[in-house]
Amino acid sequence: MNAIECTSLTKTYLRKKVLNEISFTIEENKIIGLIGRNGVGKTTLLKVIAGFIKETSGELKVFGNHPFNNLHASVNTIFVDDQMSFPPALQLHELLEAAQAFYPNWDMELAQRLFNYFGFEPKHYHNTLSKGRTSTFNMIVGLSSRCPLTIFDEPTTGMDEAVRHDFYRALLKDYIAHPRTIVISSHHLNEVEDLLEDVLLLKNGKVKLHMPISELKEWAVGLKGSSALVRQWAEGREMIYQQYIGQDTMLAVVRNDFTDEEIQRVRRAQIEVLPVRASDLCVYLTNDTKGGIDDVFSDR
Numbered sequence: 001m002n003a004i005e006c007t008s009l010t011k012t013y014l015r016k017k018v019l020n021e022i023s024f025t026i027e028e029n030k031i032i033g034l035i036g037r038n039g040v041g042k043t044t045l046l047k048v049i050a051g052f053i054k055e056t057s058g059e060l061k062v063f064g065n066h067p068f069n070n071l072h073a074s075v076n077t078i079f080v081d082d083q084m085s086f087p088p089a090l091q092l093h094e095l096l097e098a099a100q101a102f103y104p105n106w107d108m109e110l111a112q113r114l115f116n117y118f119g120f121e122p123k124h125y126h127n128t129l130s131k132g133r134t135s136t137f138n139m140i141v142g143l144s145s146r147c148p149l150t151i152f153d154e155p156t157t158g159m160d161e162a163v164r165h166d167f168y169r170a171l172l173k174d175y176i177a178h179p180r181t182i183v184i185s186s187h188h189l190n191e192v193e194d195l196l197e198d199v200l201l202l203k204n205g206k207v208k209l210h211m212p213i214s215e216l217k218e219w220a221v222g223l224k225g226s227s228a229l230v231r232q233w234a235e236g237r238e239m240i241y242q243q244y245i246g247q248d249t250m251l252a253v254v255r256n257d258f259t260d261e262e263i264q265r266v267r268r269a270q271i272e273v274l275p276v277r278a279s280d281l282c283v284y285l286t287n288d289t290k291g292g293i294d295d296v297f298s299d300r
């Protein structure tokens, strides 16, 4: 069954189409990374999916229901970000009890174990936690709710490296034991790429790519060597990124439509054939120029 079916979804703010007729389907029980540059509309899309805001047009189904103002959707979905609001009068342990009453799959033992592991004080209040601690507490709620659709919007904001590492590991372990649909938006694709099964990449209000991470890792290839030779091999192929290194060396990232025989010929021409990390590829694909920041400084 599909967890999310999105057809020609548009969300307009002040006449600007933030999401412009996007369509995609997300299968149940997968971990999906929602990737895109600042301001592209990731949070907007996630909030529409969570039923917090209404789309302008198009069709959206979450477990077969339109999520906006839908109780079925809100019980089955949790949206975790650093703005999650909790009743300010309740202490942290009371927040966990309140969450238990709301989420049918809530695992209090997991919540308590994580709560103790991360050293929270039961009598503290959510609105007095530091930024990183707020994200950590919210993550505990997000994982322990075991919602069929769990949405993490930039969940590691403010977390230090050790906590981020613990979070990813906890997420993976709990997901393996209790599969569910998890959508995670992150600016740190390099940190999450080993967790993800699929990547949904947004650019200019559209879905630029939606594919398994294993395919994304093979989708492009880097050619590094003498500029003339690299340009010759890149000709006629989709150029994704290019960078000049020194006087006469160039790195070109192109769509990987090479045959094995061509790859061998490239190598024989003294050109290095390099894999392209999924995180780097997403940055290249969402750049507006082929050379990235270097283009600002070229030809001056």
Ligand SMILES: Nc1ncnc2c1ncn2[C@@H]1O[C@H](COP(=O)(O)OP(=O)(O)OP(=O)(O)O)[C@@H](O)[C@H]1O
Residues within 6 Å of the ligand: 013, 014, 018, 036, 037, 038, 039, 040, 041, 042, 043, 044, 045
């Ligand atoms: N309530 C709102 N009213 C008007 N414009 C909005 C509103 N919410 C978001 N926007 C605009 O919609 C666009 C997308 O914002 P959104 O927060 O969804 O992007 P994002 O991809 O999550 O960004 P980031 O990676 O920086 O968190 C931005 O241009 C933002 O200014």
